[in-house]
Structure formats: structure tokens, C-alpha cells
Amino acid sequence: MKYALLIYNNEAARPDPASPQGQAVYEAYAAFTEEITAADVNRGGEALHDTTTATTVRIRDEELVVTDGPFAETKEQLGGFYLVEAPDLDRAIAIAGKIPGAKYGSIEVRPVIDLG
């Protein structure tokens, strides 16, 4: 059985990655990743750019509807996620539009931070 652990935090309060606090957070996450990897329970995960870079995709009346911003409806909750490779946002949106849930729910498209 797999669990998706979705990390919610206050973006406005996030420390600058270059600051000592930011470094401390980074190191704490690195240690956690190492720990779950050593325990062989790590099945993947990514750090996301903040929600100002998010795009929400829906299919309504068979039309692809694209809007700026994250998904922010409290009636529906995050039910899963895919990690996909795409050359640009248009391709990522096209893939998001094919997810079955786009027809009745919404898909939030968030770029993944390249830590490599």
C-alpha cells in the first residue's frame, strides 16, 4: 500500500533558501529523505514551486478550461497525483486534461523544483 504525503505550509512564512534558516530546513528534509530511503519506504516525492506558479485545468462541456492559480475549493480534497515529464506548460496542460478526474474535478498543475 502506498501513501501520498502532501506537505501543506505557509508559503509567505517560508525562509529564503540561502538564509541560515533555509539551509536548516533543507538539511532537515535531506535527513528525513535519507532516513525513509534507508528504511526502504521512499517511493518518490518532489518539492513544488509556490502556488503563484500554479495552473488549474478542468474539462467542462468537453472544453478545456485553463485558469491561473492553485485549486482552492474546500468541497473537494486532493485525491492523488501523477508526476509527469513535459517540455512546457502547454504539454503538461494537455496531459492534465486527459486525467479522468478533469471531467468532474480539477487538476492543479504545479512545476517541480529542480534540485539537481
Next chain:
Amino acid sequence: MTEPSAAIEAVFREEHGLVLSNLIRTFGDIELAEDALQDACLAALVAWVDEIPRRPGAWLTVTARRKAIDRLRRSATLRRKYETIAAGQPAAITDDRGPDTVLIDDRLRLIFTCCHPALSPDARVALTAKTVGGLTTAEVARAFLVPEPTMAQRLVRAKRKIRTANIPYAVPDDTDLPERLSAVLAVIYVIYTEGHNATSGADVVRAELTAEAIRLATIVDQLLPNEPEVMGLLALMHLQEARRPARTDDHGDLVLLPDQDRSRWDHARIADAVDLLDRALRRGVPGPYQIQAAINAIHAQAVDAAATDWAQIAVLYTRLAHLTPSPVVELNRAIAVAMAHGPAAGLRLIDAIDQLDRYPHYHSARAALLRDIGDDAAAVVAYRRALDLTTSEPERRFLAARIAEVRSEGTASRTST
């Protein structure tokens, strides 16, 4: 150093969109491109003191590229950027399509990037006016009545999203083109209406937006020729511009269409716009802009208000309501039907609209029709409702005058019987 001469500033404005879009394609980064172009403009102020070069756009492009590379050398991300540029085959100014085609294609790409649906509608409008139109942040802020720091923040956020979410810098492929093009046209029309509604003559920046919008639509029309909706939007804006001189009186008050002095309209411009619209309509793919242009063309071609073909306008509004349903379109349809087929027919349609209770024009239009069928008491109630809702001073004066008229007519008819 003295103030930059007007000639140099005019060149900057003219070349801005072309040079910037070319830099963005080369470097893949709007902010870097903007900074480099600004560096190049500063260099030009010194270098061009005696004479503006024969090809100022090429001068700015070459200089700005050098400045961008200087900036990259100083930045930590140098290596990665160089790789991106290498992968993207940095643009020679000329390739086999000739210099102008390449530069102009870049500008079209930039328009589509700025009007991408993944950006908020406000950000699309601001970004297009700034990067493609060449307005400064301060000018864009003033034009859209937003404090400058707010506008600067909006622009920074939009550019950041383009970069981090990797919004492509490309003309969309054929399947996406119709929808993406309509987003571009919507942005251009918002820029136009912002300028058109700027009634205060002192606010030159806002009025300049109409010219900017027409310039943008002309570019899109050149680059994507024979797109009927692009031609329709251009015709629509030209038709509205042609009537602009008669829209305000000597005191700056709005003059309604029936009362406008039609000799002050630009009839040559109207004729050109009608030609353009005819060419669009002949392609057989009518859309909302072509229909709105057709409605405007009927008004613009009527010798006086009484000669207006309202029956045809009512038909066009019915088609428009079918394509883009909205209560405001329904209201305009009701007014056209009333003019063509009598106030009772118009009232029936107006009373069926239920989402415009807070819209003053709904109540004033309804009041006028009630007055026409002789229901003065209901007309006064509706005029009062409109008066309560409007925030415009000229409209308040207009509505108060109508209420006084209905009252005095009522008194006159009572005393005469």
C-alpha cells in the same frame, strides 16, 4: 546629459516589441531581456546623440545581446543559461526568411505568451501592454488605474510564472489556435475599451491605449492574415474610433448616439472598416467581433438616427446572444427589438432578464420603454433606481433631467383633461 530627444524616444517605442521579443527568444527569459534592452537604450542615449543609426532596431538588438551576456557572466546561473541558449540555436538576426519575418514572428510568439490562459486576465492585459506595447510600468499602472507598486508586483509575478511554469514562447498549433487567439483578441479589446472609456481629455495615457490596441490587432492581422475574427476586431475598433470625435461635447460630457453630430464622424475610416468587415464576413465564419462590428457598421452608415436599420440590429444581437450569452447582450437585444418592433415587445424581453438588477443601464432602458407605453409612474420608479445605482456624474444629470420631464408631462396631461 540632457533629456532624451523626442526622436530617440519615438524610436525606442517603435522598436521595443520587435527587439524585446527577439531577445526573449534568444535568452528564454523576459526579465533578462527587459534589463538588457534597458541597458542598450541607456547606451543608445549616449551613442545616438549626434545621429540615430540607419537600422536602430538592429543596433539595439546587437547591443542588448551583448549586455545580456554581460549580465549572465555576472550571474551564478551562467552555465545553465548558456546551455539553454546553445540548445535553442541562438537567433542570427537574419535567416533564410529574411530579417523582418524572423523578428515579426518573435513578436507574435510574445503576444501568445503574454495572453496565455494560465496567467490571470489582469496580468495578461498588463503584460501585453508593457512587453509588446512598450509602455512603462508607471504608464500601465496609470492606464489601468492601479497603484504603481501593485502593477509592478503583478508584472513580476506574471513573468515569474512564465519562467518557472515554463509557459512556451510559441504560436500555438492549429488545434489550440482558435481558443488561444480569442484570448489574445480579448486582451486587445480590453486594452481598447480602457482607452475608449477614458473620457477625461487630460488623461493622455489612457486615450493612447486605443491606438495601442489597434496597433496590436494590426500586427496580429499581418502575422495571421485572413483570420475573420482578427479582421472583425480591427473593423470594430476602427468603427468606434471613427465616431469618437462626436462622442463628447465641448464640456467633455458624453453625447448619446442619436444626438451625435454625424458630420464629425470620420467617414473615410468608416468606409475602410466596412470594407475590412465585408472581407471578413465573406470567409463565412462569423464570430462575436464580426457581429459587433456589423452592428457598429449599421449605426455608422445610417444618415441619421431615424434611418437606423434596427430590425437588422435586433437580428445581429440575437446571433450574438447565441454565440456569447450574457445579460448585457440580452439588454441590447431588447432595446433593438423595441426600436424595431415597438416598446411593448422590447419590455417583454427586458422583464425576462433577471441578472441586471444592479446595472443602472438596465433600469434606465426599462424606464424609457415604460415611458413610451405611457406608464409614467413605473418609469419614474425605474429612473430613480438607475439614479441610485450610477456613480457617473453626467449620467446622474441625465437621469434627473428625465425624471423631471416625465413629471412635468404628467402634470401637463392632467391639467389638459
